Amino acid sequence: MKYLLIGFTFLTCLNAFSQEPKPETVYSIAKEEKEASWYETQIKLWKTEIDKNNQNGNAWINYYRANRALRNLAQTEEERTKWYSQCKSIHEQVWKAMPKSFEAYFIQYSENGFQKDASEDLFAAQALRPNDPLIQDLLMIHYELQTDSEKRNFYANRLFENNELSVGILNWGYNVLSELDENAILFTCGDNDTYAGWIIQAAKSFRKDVTIVNTSLIMMDDYRNRLLKALGYPPLELKAPATEQELEANTMRIYKHFFEGKRPVYVATTTISSFEKDFGDKLYLTGLAYKYSSSNFDNTTIIKRNYEKRYLLDYLKEVFSYNISDLKGEVFNAMYLPSMIKLYQHYAESEELSKKLELEPLLLKIAEQSGQQNDVLELLSGKDKSTSFLSTVLDLKTIEKNMVELNGSVYMDKYEVTNGDYRKFLSNLERSNQTDLYQIAMYDSTQWTKGKFADKSLDPMGNMYHWHPAYDNYPIVCISYDGAKAYCEWLTKQYNLQRKRTYTQVVFRLPTELEWRTAAGSGDPKAITPFPNNSIKNASDCYLANIQPVKGHFFEDGGFHQVNVKSYLPNKLGLLNTFGNVSEMTGTKGTALGGSWYNLFEECTFDKTQSYSNPDPGVGFRVVMEIIEK
Numbered sequence: 145m146k147y148l149l150i151g152f153t154f155l156t157c158l159n160a161f162s163q164e165p166k167p168e169t170v171y172s173i174a175k176e177e178k179e180a181s182w183y184e185t186q187i188k189l190w191k192t193e194i195d196k197n198n199q200n201g202n203a204w205i206n207y208y209r210a211n212r213a214l215r216n217l218a219q220t221e222e223e224r225t226k227w228y229s230q231c232k233s234i235h236e237q238v239w240k241a242m243p244k245s246f247e248a249y250f251i252q253y254s255e256n257g258f259q260k261d262a263s264e265d266l267f268a269a270q271a272l273r274p275n276d277p278l279i280q281d282l283l284m285i286h287y288e289l290q291t292d293s294e295k296r297n298f299y300a301n302r303l304f305e306n307n308e309l310s311v312g313i314l315n316w317g318y319n320v321l322s323e324l325d326e327n328a329i330l331f332t333c334g335d336n337d338t339y340a341g342w343i344i345q346a347a348k349s350f351r352k353d354v355t356i357v358n359t360s361l362i363m364m365d366d367y368r369n370r371l372l373k374a375l376g377y378p379p380l381e382l383k384a385p386a387t388e389q390e391l392e393a394n395t396m397r398i399y400k401h402f403f404e405g406k407r408p409v410y411v412a413t414t415t416i417s418s419f420e421k422d423f424g425d426k427l428y429l430t431g432l433a434y435k436y437s438s439s440n441f442d443n444t445t446i447i448k449r450n451y452e453k454r455y456l457l458d459y460l461k462e463v464f465s466y467n468i469s470d471l472k473g474e475v476f477n478a479m480y481l482p483s484m485i486k487l488y489q490h491y492a493e494s495e496e497l498s499k500k501l502e503l504e505p506l507l508l509k510i511a512e513q514s515g516q517q518n519d520v521l522e523l524l525s526g527k528d529k530s531t532s533f534l535s536t537v538l539d540l541k542t543i544e545k546n547m548v549e550l551n552g553s554v555y556m557d558k559y560e561v562t563n564g565d566y567r568k569f570l571s572n573l574e575r576s577n578q579t580d581l582y583q584i585a586m587y588d589s590t591q592w593t594k595g596k597f598a599d600k601s602l603d604p605m606g607n608m609y610h611w612h613p614a615y616d617n618y619p620i621v622c623i624s625y626d627g628a629k630a631y632c633e634w635l636t637k638q639y640n641l642q643r644k645r646t647y648t649q650v651v652f653r654l655p656t657e658l659e660w661r662t663a664a665g666s667g668d669p670k671a672i673t674p675f676p677n678n679s680i681k682n683a684s685d686c687y688l689a690n691i692q693p694v695k696g697h698f699f700e701d702g703g704f705h706q707v708n709v710k711s712y713l714p715n716k717l718g719l720l721n722t723f724g725n726v727s728e729m730t731g732t733k734g735t736a737l738g739g740s741w742y743n744l745f746e747e748c749t750f751d752k753t754q755s756y757s758n759p760d761p762g763v764g765f766r767v768v769m770e771i772i773e774k
Contacts, residue, residue: 249266312474392608561631
């Protein structure tokens, strides 16, 4: 018997090693989000299945969804354009291979979105396979856009019966609805937070008095005015925006129209980032939503009422079911933390010991799921009360992957710190009531129109550069040396509190001048550029960096001002934009290196320094990570 078991084990191991990857079902990233490499593998595998049999409808669907996932996850405009083109190509291919099939109609409708003339494709797909789970949510949205609540509820109930959303997401939907005032309006922003409310309203006949408004759908003129009419609000006519600035103005007008209406308005915690810049001073946390109010009110009492009398919370303790979107459900669980912490503080201050102790394990469990356990433990033990106890969940994998080794313990980020990175820092300071530090760290947009930058053509940069999503991956500028140092100190604290970090303790800081020159010179501190033969142009006469090529001319190198931090080729160590784009701060206050989009070639060479005394549109920074304890 022993020998049989040995042989069986050997065969099992041999089979395990010899197995090739198989195509797997690709779900919407709203349900399940994988690494980009997984989607790339699935694209190849499903394309192989299509090559074997181009009538394989399931293969077409999964092939398309893998490409669409990469489009939605793309970090750069170049990547996004690539995947848009690929999805369009699949749409054309499936129509040639399987014309007028369910798959062809489904993919065509998915590509055309919710345009007026696209609904025919949706109904054609429905006629072929009326109960197919792929189209139930699309039908639900279609009827919402028609403000046909009866039919929307029919398909929302279908989603409930098909177990489309996890327990965590559905319970979040129930609880957020439960806390709202009668006839309230609730702003949501994504698939899951919007669907959760609609499904609970339909399947459980719960809080049908609440109107859920998705921030993307409400931008559609016909739908918006139909909805406003149904609510008894006056219509809102808007001119089609010609610029991003006009689009932003339209968005603000829409939000104000609802805020100034007769109904109570809430913003879901999932959606607050779209509102806090312009309306944050009038939004008060009530639990899983923020209530809009022009006057102060005791929101702690409302939070206490919701947790003690309205929310159903057993599912947060244990879940006895499985759904492909369970991990997404944990993201929604994290939405409880801000109000839970506020409630915990209230229980501590009011000496309600039994309630405080009852809340602790739930608070810790959610904190662990979201990578914030150490912060919450600090809170429970009463430590570090002067600083934020609520950490920002960091993308550790990306942070660590982007670090380039300079020596055994010192690493440098291959990219300059971006607007998106820095905004996360500012947002954390604001939520932590670190008012003084927030003022020190805040960018100064007025610098875009001062001194040597006083040019009307730069006005849009001053108005939009620091907040608009289009500039998320552009380098942060117009900040002080103290602001950059504060960012490094904040990042150090946040990293060392993350549960799944690789290193026990690290310090993030600005580089010394020698470290910066050594890294920029690919290991040679005496190098003056990262380019072969110190030529800023390649053999094809294309620029290799973003500078001012000729006095008074900026665009010849492809960038009128700063560009995306992932632009241009890296140096031999893998660092990008060490030459030009933005001059980078060093640990020496007032000294930056590498030159910027505003500097001529000879001003950018590594043997030169750039001086600054105030925040500057041409000065940014990148961080060094020093490992203190592995």
